[in-house]
Amino acid sequence: MPKANLADLYSRALREAFGKLNPRIMIKNPVMFIVWVGTLITALLTLNPNLFGRSSTSAGFNASVTVILLLTVLFANFAEAVAEGRGKAQADALRSTQTQTYAQRILADGSEERVSSTDLRRGDRIAVSAGDLIPADGEVLEGVASVDESAITGESAPVLKEPGSDVASSVTGGTRILSDNLVIRVTADPGKGFIDRMIALVEGAERSKTPNEIALTVLLAVLTLVFLIVVATLPPPAHYIDSPVSITLLIALLVALIPTTIGGLLSAIGIAGMDRVAQFNVVATSGRAVEACGDISTLVLDKTGTITLGNRLVEEFIPVQDHSVAEVAAIALAASIFDTTPEGKSIVRLAEKLGATLPFDPQTAEGVEFSARTRMSGTDLPDGGEFRKGAVDAIRGFVRSRGGQAPADLDAAYEQVSRLGGTPLAVCQNHDIYGVIYLKDIIKPGIQERFNQLRRMGVRTIMLTGDNRITASVIAKEAGVDDFIAEATPEDKIQVIQQEQAAGKLVAMTGDGTNDAPALAQANVGLAMNSGTQAAKEASNMVDLDSDPTKLIDLVTIGKQLLITRGALTTFSLANDIAKYFAIIPAMFTSTGIGTLNVMGLNSPQSAVLAALIYNALIIPALIPLALRGVKFRPLSANQLLQRNILIYGLGGLIAPFIAIKLIDLSLSRL
Numbered sequence: 157m158p159k160a161n162l163a164d165l166y167s168r169a170l171r172e173a174f175g176k177l178n179p180r181i182m183i184k185n186p187v188m189f190i191v192w193v194g195t196l197i198t199a200l201l202t203l204n205p206n207l208f209g210r211s212s213t214s215a216g217f218n219a220s221v222t223v224i225l226l227l228t229v230l231f232a233n234f235a236e237a238v239a240e241g242r243g244k245a246q247a248d249a250l251r252s253t254q255t256q257t258y259a260q261r262i263l264a265d266g267s268e269e270r271v272s273s274t275d276l277r278r279g280d281r282i283a284v285s286a287g288d289l290i291p292a293d294g295e296v297l298e299g300v301a302s303v304d305e306s307a308i309t310g311e312s313a314p315v316l317k318e319p320g321s322d323v324a325s326s327v328t329g330g331t332r333i334l335s336d337n338l339v340i341r342v343t344a345d346p347g348k349g350f351i352d353r354m355i356a357l358v359e360g361a362e363r364s365k366t367p368n369e370i371a372l373t374v375l376l377a378v379l380t381l382v383f384l385i386v387v388a389t390l391p392p393p394a395h396y397i398d399s400p401v402s403i404t405l406l407i408a409l410l411v412a413l414i415p416t417t418i419g420g421l422l423s424a425i426g427i428a429g430m431d432r433v434a435q436f437n438v439v440a441t442s443g444r445a446v447e448a449c450g451d452i453s454t455l456v457l458d459k460t461g462t463i464t465l466g467n468r469l470v471e472e473f474i475p476v477q478d479h480s481v482a483e484v485a486a487i488a489l490a491a492s493i494f495d496t497t498p499e500g501k502s503i504v505r506l507a508e509k510l511g512a513t514l515p516f517d518p519q520t521a522e523g524v525e526f527s528a529r530t531r532m533s534g535t536d537l538p539d540g541g542e543f544r545k546g547a548v549d550a551i552r553g554f555v556r557s558r559g560g561q562a563p564a565d566l567d568a569a570y571e572q573v574s575r576l577g578g579t580p581l582a583v584c585q586n587h588d589i590y591g592v593i594y595l596k597d598i599i600k601p602g603i604q605e606r607f608n609q610l611r612r613m614g615v616r617t618i619m620l621t622g623d624n625r626i627t628a629s630v631i632a633k634e635a636g637v638d639d640f641i642a643e644a645t646p647e648d649k650i651q652v653i654q655q656e657q658a659a660g661k662l663v664a665m666t667g668d669g670t671n672d673a674p675a676l677a678q679a680n681v682g683l684a685m686n687s688g689t690q691a692a693k694e695a696s697n698m699v700d701l702d703s704d705p706t707k708l709i710d711l712v713t714i715g716k717q718l719l720i721t722r723g724a725l726t727t728f729s730l731a732n733d734i735a736k737y738f739a740i741i742p743a744m745f746t747s748t749g750i751g752t753l754n755v756m757g758l759n760s761p762q763s764a765v766l767a768a769l770i771y772n773a774l775i776i777p778a779l780i781p782l783a784l785r786g787v788k789f790r791p792l793s794a795n796q797l798l799q800r801n802i803l804i805y806g807l808g809g810l811i812a813p814f815i816a817i818k819l820i821d822l823s824l825s826r827l
């Protein structure tokens with residue numbers, strides 16, 4: 157995703173901090189709204205200190221309080237504006253790719269007409285050639301071309317686009333075709349394309365408060381109300397002991413006690429979480445999705461391409477019974493000539509290298525496409541001849557249905573490949589099995605360590621694969637997943653997710669798009685690959701622009717970090733109040749002797765109040781970097797994390813303000 161300029165970011169945020177003083181915006185944050193109202197009242201008291209009756213504070217003191225309170229509100233607004241800024245800058249960069257473009261629409265009779273890209277509709281066929289901006293999201297129907305997708309991915313390496321495979325056939329409006337020509341079927345109406353949706357997302361148009369955020373906002377509002385009542389009931393007894401309490405001091409006490417730190421940083425924390433996800437080149441459809449990542453307890457991953465590298469290439473042809481390698485190569489070639497998957501293409505390459513030739517004219521034959529349900533692919537001849545390759549049990553079933561029988565040594569070949577963690581494909585012509593194709597796959601380096609981290613965080617990993625039991629168990633053991641399900645159909649994926657959810661778990665899964673859309677929709681967090689189908693992208697709540705399924709692991713970390721950051725700063729904010737309370741309360745009763753309770757040994761009652769308020773204001777910008785970056789995260793269980801945070805942020809929150817207020821008080825006395 158395009159990156160933002162830092163200087164622009166801050167100057168824009170500064171301007172917006174003032175814009176956000178609008179009461180209609182302020183009211184959405186009850187804590188800071190109270191501070192804002194307090195600021196206005198102390199401003200009036202600056203003009204006339206005795207506006208609400210005889211007061212013990214001077215206009216000068218009231219003015220100082222007003223300035224500090226105004227800064228407190230501005231700091232909080234600034235925090236939110238900085239957090240929002242990166243998204244806005246990204247939106248601008250994305251919007252700049254959306255220049256008015258023209259498209260060559262292909263009519264029913266095959267002729268072409270030039271139309272504005274805004275006139276394109278879902279289902280239209282268009283022709284694009286080298287140099288053109290692709291005018292809309294679509295699916296490649298014909299041609300092979302390289303495309304520059306840097307407008308969305310920020311990655312300048314060209315990507316190859318061609319029809320057939322899920323991975324390469326989807327194109328995004330706003331990207332540029334670098335070479336050759338494509339015929340594309342439009343899959344999104346104008347204004348509803350992927351870049352349009354990304355703009356809306358990063359700009360925050362669709363950012364609504366998450367349930368967690370709402371709950372915390374309510375809690376903070378209730379606390380504020382409680383303190384408001386407490387402070388409002390202070391004057392009568394104070395009056396009784398004959399110490400006229402000034403409204404300014406009451407407001408100062410209220411502001412010090414209400415949770416302004418977390419109230420000021422809360423939305424910045426949430427926005428920053430979404431932003432961290434965006435920096436990972438993942439588009440989240442909502443803040444809720446990012447948070448859900450932090451609560452995930454089960455991770456469902458597929459094997460090929462997620463746990464393994466996934467570019468499964470043929471390693472060897474293994475004949476069975478009295479067949480030869482050359483025969484297996486010939487049958488494998490015949491069964492793969494229409495197979496556009498990387499596996500199929502690699503089989504054709506190796507067979508041709510071994511000198512195999514097609515025993516039929518491909519013009520007259522018909523391809524049988526691979527599907528995850530049949531777990532086979534192949535070729536049909538007009539004379540009824542059938543070539544197939546696929547999962548061993550699927551081919552065994554196929555030859556049986558044609559009256560054949562699997563050779564006795566098939567199992568040995570199948571196990572030999574599976575025990576190496578490879579994928580065995582049996583090949584047959586009609587009811588004869590000729591041998592096994594060994595597709596080699598390699599476990600991604602470092603994946604074990606990532607699963608270990610997840611385990612320490614209390615996340616269970618389940619590997620789901622269409623591959624056989626032995627291969628699955630070999631890979632599962634080597635990669636260190638907690639559980640695996642072999643020979644899984646797309647329906648099984650949904651079922652596993654539902655089972656986990658029924659047991660009260662939140663489930664995340666990734667999908668490459670083939671038949672994954674329903675499972676992605678069922679999961680609490682569905683991460684679709686940008687290279688996947690439109691359906692998969694629409695069903696999920698996150699899309700990875702780099703199409704790297706292991707990113708789900710990073711997302712879980714980001715989500716957890718978001719929740720922990722919010723918890724840590726809430727703890728810190730509430731712990732702070734105790735120190736501020738001890739700084740201000742004695743000042744309110746100086747003339748009565750309670751002032752001798754000045755536990756912090758502060759200089760004067762007024763400087764004590766100002767010091768507490770200055771600390772209260774400054775702590776917000778001081779914590780902006782932490783709110784944006786997130787607290788340091790270690791893969792620990794929820795319980796260990798809680799203990800750690802209470803220790804650091806609870807204890808730190810108790811001690812820090814005593815020291816800071818004392819220091820501020822000392823420097824105020826020097827002035």
Ligand SMILES: Nc1ncnc2c1ncn2[C@@H]1O[C@H](COP(=O)(O)OP(=O)(O)OP(=O)(O)O)[C@@H](O)[C@H]1O
Binds near residue numbers: 500
């Ligand atoms: N192009 C193909 N032609 C024939 N059979 C195939 C082809 N690709 C895969 N298979 C067989 O079908 C099985 C299921 O494929 P599927 O894509 O559902 O799962 P997978 O790729 O093995 O694993 P995963 O679900 O982890 O991606 C494979 O294990 C393999 O035996």
Ligand SMILES: [K+]
Binds near residue numbers: 411
């Ligand atoms: K406060």
Ligand SMILES: [Mg+2]
Binds near residue numbers: 460
């Ligand atoms: Mg697969």
